[in-house]
Amino acid sequence: MEETRSFTDIKEISTETLAVLASLGFQQATPVQEATIPLFCGHKDVAVDACTGSGKTLAFVIPITEKLRRLEEPLKRHQVGAMIVSPTRELARQIYTVLQPFAASIPGITTMLLTGGSDPQADVAAFQEKGGHILVGTPGRLSDIFERSKVLDPKHLEVLVLDEADRLLDAGYGKHLESLMRKLPKQRRTGLFSATQTEAVQALARAGLRNQIRVNVAVEPVASSSGREPGQGQGQPAAGTAGSPGKRKAAMQDQRTPSGLQASYLVCQSDEKLAQLLHFLKEHREEKIIVYFLTCAAVDFYALAIPIAAAKGGLQTSALHGKMKQSQREATLAAFAAKPGGVLLCTDVAARGLDIPDVAWIVQFDPPQDPDVFVHRVGRTARMGRTGHALTLLLPHETAYVDFLRIRKVPLIEQQAWEGLPDPLPKIKQAAEQDRNIMEKGTRAFVSYVRGYREHQCNFIFRAQELDLGRLATAFALLKLPGMPELAHQRTLPSFTPSSVDTNTIKFKDKAREKERQKRLAARALTPKAPPAKAVRVVEPQKEKRLPAAKRRQIEARQDADDFAAEYRMLKKVKRGKMSEDDFFEEALGLHQDIEEDGNGAPADTKSHHFKGKLKEKGRGSAKGRGMGNKARLRR
Template structure:
């Protein structure tokens, strides 16, 4: 069994994944009689397609020595009828998928037999529920036998997870993985004559009990250093470009607030002289599945690069060799902050995180400290020339004036940003009244301010100058979106 296990352990840096896959395989291999063709022995539910695919990939080496078992991946992005056909023709020992597709397929596949099901696993259970899949989860659980083992695996325990545990689990048992006391090597045997050992013992006493790179009273590992930088909304992209130039030989994940923001900056960055030579990939949940797979594979390949993404890449994904995470915007859910920065400093390795905050958002630093996430201020990016912010904003606006697709993406990004900002869970920090909408509009290269209730309720909007360009005269550079616009009766 060691030979079969080793490849999975080598490729799966996510210990949590192994924590449920190893017992799953052992349980199914230990059945008195092997599962038949359409009998399901285990179901693993993941919140995102990428995480489901990662779990499925990690599972494969375990099945090499178990020919009587077969796993099926059920995620969106393909015809559900194709999944039904695959299940009809193959064994269905283990089903791995996202809640929506699992629910859809189970509704269509009456031939599947769940009477012998042993395990139901909800990976990142809190995220599954936060994404609005509670109805699907309830329907899936109703299809499964009550005599089963159910595992809820989550880095954070929310009220929704507790409610699900009480409602859907019989005789639940909580297993917490937490730090425990440890001392520095040989610290107990050190003497005043051994200065190195004495300093080591003093360091442990000063920093708190340290285990596996974590410090007591701290939610992030000590190998992870997090900093913040204060800058206005229209200065964030200039600082980000300087940062990416300074770390162009490293792998960096850049988190943005919405899918539309990712789309806009992914389409604009390569047109800016200061960023034209950067290797940038984009990933968010509204992309087609084949595009998502290609973008994630390109970024995870060996070598430096930058991934612009939403929180779709904040949970569970095993992306090796990430040196930095940059949060252009704070997440709506404060719990997501720790998950984001946790993409670096994996398995005891060093890592760094940076968040860009507007001056009015500086109280977020104290909020993080209260939540036991220490951060330090960073004055600026060292080692690379300053980016002329006025020239950068002019270049972004020029891109909008020269391509209707860019102009529309900028407007969508602005609107989605404002509405997402309004829904921040930390509204006492991220206050709409303090958001400089004029600077934000300039950052997205807007030529005119869109009509939206948030702008109508705002006081006089400063720091924004409308463009003199005739918006109706702006054409699409790419003829494909132009053709689609023509069909809709537009230009």
């Protein structure tokens, strides 16, 4: 096995930066750092494809430091020398924290963190006063500051880094990235860093990188260490072969997850999942565990349900999702990272890039909507070459997901479900009958889960029609079925028993919330009801005379030609930059993206994957469809 190099052996790293590394306890470079730093410090753009937890942050922080340290003339206050773009606030803050000691080693260099959740005018004022030679932030806020600030000067930018590049593209940040990159000088070094190099990332690399090299790195595991000591327990590079021109492989990968990860799955019904989870958490109560759920509402519900079900189990749980206030998210994440053990219940807002020390287990209570996110979730453990474990809970009809992941080089081992476990759901249902807060959170979680399940990208595996809604309603401790379209034709479900308690009489245990509810009920009672509408006689219109087939075809052909001409005019606007591609799709297909903010100021659930299906369906056998296909080829 080839030995890793010491940072002192990498000649591109200055003595000042080596001193910072030594003060932080870093001695040996990880494979991704060893392969990337010499290239990125030189005159190469890089597209780095390395499994999560392999040390990518230092692989771009060190080159940024060296580039700015070697400037012939110092940057003025409002000149930007480097910019790091991250998809989430938490990851941006983590990168900013890593960057600080390295930037401080360069005289006169200032840094600034720009993320959502605060007043953008305050950020503009702070930049006006102090400047920011290195900007770290999310695409929306960075783009906003570039538009608002009249003094920000990006013409001297040396380095642009897009971290988690696939997420930046998938999450609907395209407009912001396009706006930012138009304002940046072309003579710069650019780095794309991600654990999953998608087609979109490769397209971006072809369009935005000059003299590029792709770095593909795998990490072999070393013995697990207790506690986190920087510079220890780092992975060793596997044997590698040279790639083709413009591409360097530090190692060959036969799987996309860290090789130190032991991933397994367990099959059970939806109303058995909580019992399985509770048993697992009690078995591993001394370890640090992250549990992922499908929706924010599910996190809120289980954050209440787990302590109720395990009243004497001593489980310490905390919740984190995109709809929480930024201050809450930061405090929760910091507290969980500082503890030696505990359970974090979260959504995919905590799936990417975050380096939380000593996470022993990742439990996926619900598989993610996007299969690429699976890799990022399990990457919160087995980091930097250490070992870790992951467990995924699947419903019986979802077992094909295992084969699907295996094809995508993510192997899972089956684990048998525990039998004879006590059922915690009656206890939670009883609590819901006494506290309206639990009842309402369960209902919201059920509704959001059903709707989120329908948005799975792997809908050939996660088939909504095969969901046992009765068992699912039981799993969320529902007292009665909610009114929702999915249940419009199902007043009762065989596997669900409604509560005999009148839900209108259930009060909030929180006296302030109950008082507010009573006020709303009183105000509603005083509001006069609208009189019933008078019956209106409906006069059925006369049926139109059916046109001959030849005439109908002639009209349809004329309409198709008009539609094609209109779409072609819009396409020319896109090419001239007067219309975005998103607006083009909405106008051409008559669709509107349903985007929900995830709390980052970023779209959480974009329905863009539906566009392809709609486009394909609309294109069958029509001139309009053929025209759309021609335009897609023109874009490529």
